Amino acid sequence: MTDFRREALRIAMPWLATAVLLVIWELACIAFDIPEIILPKPSKIFTVFVARFDILMAYCWDTLWTTVIGFLLAIAGGLLLGLAIGASPFIYSGLYPLLIAFNAIPKVALVPILMIWVGVGSLPAVITAFVISFFPIVVNVATGLATIEPEMRDVLRSLGATRTEILTKVGIPRAMPYLFASLKVAITLAFIGSVISETVGGNNGIGFLMLSASARNDAPTTFAGLFAIAIMGVLMYAVCALVEKRMTRWAFRGELVS
Amino acid sequence: MAFVDLKGVSLTYRLGKETTLALADATLSIDKGEFIAVVGPSGCGKSTIMKLVTGLLPASSGEVRVSGEVVKGPIKGVGMAFQNPTLMPWRTTMDNILLPMEVVEPHKRRFRSNRAEYEERAMKLLQTVGLADFARRYPWQLSGGMQQRSNLCRALIHEPELLMLDEPFGALDAFTREELWGVMQALWLEKRFTGVLVTHDLREAVYLADTVYVMSKRPGRIVLTRKIDIPRPRSLATTFEPHFVDIVHELRDRISQEHA
Numbered sequence: 372m373t374d375f376r377r378e379a380l381r382i383a384m385p386w387l388a389t390a391v392l393l394v395i396w397e398l399a400c401i402a403f404d405i406p407e408i409i410l411p412k413p414s415k416i417f418t419v420f421v422a423r424f425d426i427l428m429a430y431c432w433d434t435l436w437t438t439v440i441g442f443l444l445a446i447a448g449g450l451l452l453g454l455a456i457g458a459s460p461f462i463y464s465g466l467y468p469l470l471i472a473f474n475a476i477p478k479v480a481l482v483p484i485l486m487i488w489v490g491v492g493s494l495p496a497v498i499t500a501f502v503i504s505f506f507p508i509v510v511n512v513a514t515g516l517a518t519i520e521p522e523m524r525d526v527l528r529s530l531g532a533t534r535t536e537i538l539t540k541v542g543i544p545r546a547m548p549y550l551f552a553s554l555k556v557a558i559t560l561a562f563i564g565s566v567i568s569e570t571v572g573g574n575n576g577i578g579f580l581m582l583s584a585s586a587r588n589d590a591p592t593t594f595a596g597l598f599a600i601a602i603m604g605v606l607m608y609a610v611c612a613l614v615e616k617r618m619t620r621w622a623f624r625g626e627l628v629s
Numbered sequence: 630m631a632f633v634d635l636k637g638v639s640l641t642y643r644l645g646k647e648t649t650l651a652l653a654d655a656t657l658s659i660d661k662g663e664f665i666a667v668v669g670p671s672g673c674g675k676s677t678i679m680k681l682v683t684g685l686l687p688a689s690s691g692e693v694r695v696s697g698e699v700v701k702g703p704i705k706g707v708g709m710a711f712q713n714p715t716l717m718p719w720r721t722t723m724d725n726i727l728l729p730m731e732v733v734e735p736h737k738r739r740f741r742s743n744r745a746e747y748e749e750r751a752m753k754l755l756q757t758v759g760l761a762d763f764a765r766r767y768p769w770q771l772s773g774g775m776q777q778r779s780n781l782c783r784a785l786i787h788e789p790e791l792l793m794l795d796e797p798f799g800a801l802d803a804f805t806r807e808e809l810w811g812v813m814q815a816l817w818l819e820k821r822f823t824g825v826l827v828t829h830d831l832r833e834a835v836y837l838a839d840t841v842y843v844m845s846k847r848p849g850r851i852v853l854t855r856k857i858d859i860p861r862p863r864s865l866a867t868t869f870e871p872h873f874v875d876i877v878h879e880l881r882d883r884i885s886q887e888h889a
Contacts, residue, residue: 522711529683529793530732531705540731544719621719621767
């Protein structure tokens with residue numbers, strides 16, 4: 372196989388794999404004669420997707436912006452708290468158990484409380500997206516800071532660097548690859564958060580759309596919603612991966628040389 | 630008055646309930662502009678001496694003085710180079726070397742507005758170690774020897790009065806190592822900083838130092854102080870002369886007593 376064909380095949384692989392999965396699904400539905408209300412055929416889902424494209428887009432948009440706002444807040448908060456935890460052993464030992472405890476709480480249980488506090492609407496979705504995607508960012512940033520080589524620290528200390536200088540010159544740049552790696556995990560979690568909130572108690576967003584569709588036994592629309600979430604998740608993941616490569620090229624060493 | 634003065638300095642590490650005496654009753658003094666080497670069996674507290682002199686570790690007892698002042702915390706503006714080059718992978722070689730300028734006064738204040746001047750200075754230093762063409766490369770694009778050269782440049786750019794070298798050539802192949810001895814000597818002859826070299830390579834110690842201190846095994850004590858009276862500049866040829874070889878043997882004999 373030539374290099375060109377090899378490369379072409381590598382790019383085509385994800386599409387091929389998706390296509391194969393959908394074909395198997397379609398054939399299974401036909402072969403076992405599965406009722407549409409249990410599992411609709413992909414072709415049917417696609418038809419609904421196209422037919423209701425405008426509605427889907429409108430609800431997707433709600434979900435997307437609530438997710439992204441929650442996610443951005445999580446980046447800001449996670450970065451700050453991660454830096455604080457990574458930089459100070461006292462803050463670390465004080466807050467880390469609390470963070471773990473908080474992270475262990477199922478976020479779905481928070482939504483009813485949030486609704487009591489802030490009412491129904493987009494705000495609970497934003498907050499849920501925030502709290503669910505916050506944790507991996509904090510942990511990763513703190514890890515990045517905590518794993519600074521002791522020699523690097525000694526070099527700076529013997530030059531007379533202050534703690535703040537060590538943080539800005541080594542700590543933050545060093546934590547960046549960890550931050551960007553965590554964003555890929557965090558963005559998918561953020562989608563889970565906002566959709567959970569919309570499903571449990573929302574009046575807009577793709578989660579709400581799916582909930583009302585399934586209440587009408589409209590399985591194809593519910594599945595179309597699932598597909599929409601998956602597509603948004605992949606797209607946002609790709610954006611994060613791209614930003615990661617751009618911002619921390621040094622961490623990918625070999626690939627940059629060419 | 631010596632530039633660095635250690636009087637009866639001991640250091641005890643505490644790890645949980647266990648205490649380890651790493652360095653016992655070290656007394657030594659280094660004149661300004663002197664280059665000393667500390668050799669000894671591994672784990673004898675050689676690196677501990679470095680950390681004590683620079684104030685990175687507080688002495689458990691005894692007194693450390695640098696230029697007359699008792700060392701209480703990290704003293705400022707010391708150049709340091711370790712076996713691991715510890716360059717920052719997100720900075721180019723040039724930016725790595727300029728790091729001390731962003732931290733050490735008075736350069737820190739002037740750095741932003743006089744960047745070109747400082748880059749020129751860094752460039753000169755890079756030229757003396759043969760790295761002029763690599764200033765814009767990243768450390769991970771350089772070989773191990775080149776990284777160690779950059780590391781030396783970073784330790785020297787701010788012309789520190791005190792340079793601490795902790796086995797800086799330890800991870801390099803024999804040829805590169807011997808070449809860098811020459812580079813190190815040339816830099817020292819030019820700038821005449823006070824140098825402390827920790828190493829377990831006796832030839833390296835004799836080649837570079839004015840005085841070699843031999844330490845016993847743990848807990849480390851200084852068991853031999855040997856002035857090296859070989860004229861400078863020394864060359865690789867010097868290392869094969871009988872007098873040089875005799876000194877190396879003398880040191881080696883003293884260290885093997887420690888292992889006996």
